[in-house]
Amino acid sequence: MENQEKIKVLYLDDEPNNLICFMATFRFDFTIFIAPNVKKAYEYLAEHPDINIVLADQRMPVQTGVEFFEEMRIIYPAPVRMLITAYSDIEAVIDAVNKGCIFRYIKKPWNDEDIKLAIEEAQKYYVSNSLLAAKNIELQAAYDELGKFAYSVTHDLRGPLLSVLGALELSRDMDTVEDLKEMLGMMEIALKKLDEFVKSIHEYYTLKKGISSFEQIDFKALVDDMVGLFRIAGKMENVRFDCTVNQDGVFYSDIVSLKIILNNLLSNAFKYQRKNEQNKFVELRVVVENGKAEIEVNDNGIGIHENHIDNIFKIFYRATSEQTGSGFGLYNVKDALAKVQGEIKVESSLNAGTRFKVVIPGRVNEQK
Amino acid sequence: MNFLVIDDSKLDCFIAEKIIRNTGNCTMVKSFLQASEALTYIKNAPIPQSRDTIILVDIQMPVMNGFDFVEEFEKLNPDIAHGYFVYIISSSINENDLNRVNNYSSVIQFINKPLTSNNLRQIIQSLAGNAQ
Incomplete structure (x- = not known):
């Protein structure tokens, strides 16, 4: 507790004596803000979004404590509310619980220890x-993504499978080897697409x-391996x-992440070429110096329409139908x-x- | 019958074309990998004299999907739209997609992929039955 920042508490009461007394008693344990009226209380709440706890006296002119809480919780729903009231105000207590959604009520005159405890609980x-x-926000985001995921995955997994089934069905009625070969070629394309998707x-x-390992990266070897695979797959x-x-110099990073980045950028560059372009090219430049890696992938392919450019990094977004993409x-x-x-x-x-x-900053080598 | 196939999968277009040609009921078949191209084609084609073209459109396509296509299609001059029968053909088993199909009055039916000779024969027969 000692090392932590003090809890910030706002106390609203029209009685100056109560305010001063409160401040004097608790200022060592908590950071106290005292407000003699509702206006001042709102000023503090606006200025200090980190006030987590608000106490208010019930009996005040203009607005009662319950009325204040009722209003406050709409504007500042997060802080925990506690009402201080004389024991006889049972109606106020009922209202406070029902309308003001208060966490605790503290009876007057208060006991210092009770208040301290109540604040800590709050x-x-x-x-x-x-x-x-x-x-909850994280879960909602994950849930939304899962929904999209399930939808697209169903489509992208079923799509090629159904294509192959369709092609099989069609092949049954074919008589010539040429026609059959053509269908086989088509099926192969569909299955490759499925495989890419699963990958x-x-x-x-x-x-x-979220697990990442940091190891020494040799970009030359990394690129050579990758290009070798592209060449075998006939992508180039x-x-x-x-x-x-x-x-x-040495460069430390997560090799899995680097492979994913390089592989996708290069494979896109090879894939989204213009069919009629005579001089198709892809350029890769990797420069590692001063502890950071700069990677540039450049092509003269179909390009991306400006309407799509802001969306290309979104999941399942496909900006073109020129080629099979998974999004x-x-x-x-x-x-x-x-x-x-x-x-x-x-x-x-x-x-x-x-x-x-x-641009990727290299990780400082954390040798143990 | 004339046919327009709209599907971003080349293989599916190819299969559809073969099946359509095999029915023996086909005067013309044309495939489009992009829905927008099909729409342009329909807009620029001569005003149809009779209702004799079947459109088979996939749902999930990049840029302009099947639903976008149908919405644009429904905005066309009725004289043009009159020449077509629209069918949605998809691998989707998503309930929202299936329900959404019912919202479009121009769509006659939802067909599950893959397209088969049987499916297509039934479509042609039902259309012939209605016409008489």
Whole structure:
């Protein structure tokens, strides 16, 4: 308790003696604000959003304590409310509970120890309430995302499967090997799409799990591995790939996040090319110096329309139907960047190309 | 019968085209990977003389989805819209999607993917039955 900041308490009473007495008694335990009228009380609440506890006397001119709480809880719902009242005011107590939603009522004349205890209890109540509220917001966000997730996943998993089923059904009535081969090729495309999708779900969960390891990164090796895989998968056909990696010094980061970022940016660059462009190219520049990595992926592909550019990092957002996209890729990139505290910028013009610039600060090596 | 297939999946367009051609009832079939292109095509086509074109439109597509397409379609000049029968064809098993289909008076029916020869035959037969 000693090290923590003192609990902030506001006390509203029209009796100056009560206020002074209250201040004198509790100023060592708590940070006390005293207000002789409602106007002053609101001023304090506006100025100090960290006042967690409000006490008010019931019998005041103009507005009673209950009336004040009734109004206050609409404007400032968070602080915990406690009413101080003479024992005889049973009606006031009932009202306070029903209308003012007060946490405690304290009878007058008060006992110092009671008030201290009540304030400490109220603080606990406040803390657990605000934790709960924060958790609720998190849960709601997770729940909304799950809804979207389930919807899109159903579609993206079923889509290719149904395509293959349709193609199978159609193949039954085919007689020539050529036709059948054509159908097989189509089925292969659908299944590859399904596989890509499952892989991006895996990436999504890897990122969500939040576990990250920090290790020494050799960008040259990382890029070579990745490009090797692209080449095998035939993603680079007819595209000139220009790649430079300049790494000066050691760099620590989360390799899984880096792979997700590089893989998605490069695979998009290869994928979203213009079909009729003679001189297709993708450029990758990695510069590591002064403890940070700058990655630039540049292409002369289809580009992104300005109407879509603000949405490309949203989950399940697809800005084009030119190619099969899952709506996961750049969302995963953004998630991965958040994990390594990186930033991304995009410049693009339609039918001209796209340039992504990523800056990632290296983690200081925490050797144990 | 003429057919317009709107689906962002090339394979699904391809399957639909094959099935449609196999029915023997097809004068013309055209596929669109983007709903907006289909809409432009419909707008620029000559005013239909009779109602003889079936539209098969997928729901989940990027940029302009199936519902967006139907909404735009319903805004078309009735003389143009009159030439078409709109069917929504989707892999969706989402209740909201299924219920939403009922909101559009221009949509005749929701069809589950994959499109099969049987499905298509039934559609054509029911349309022929209604016409008489």
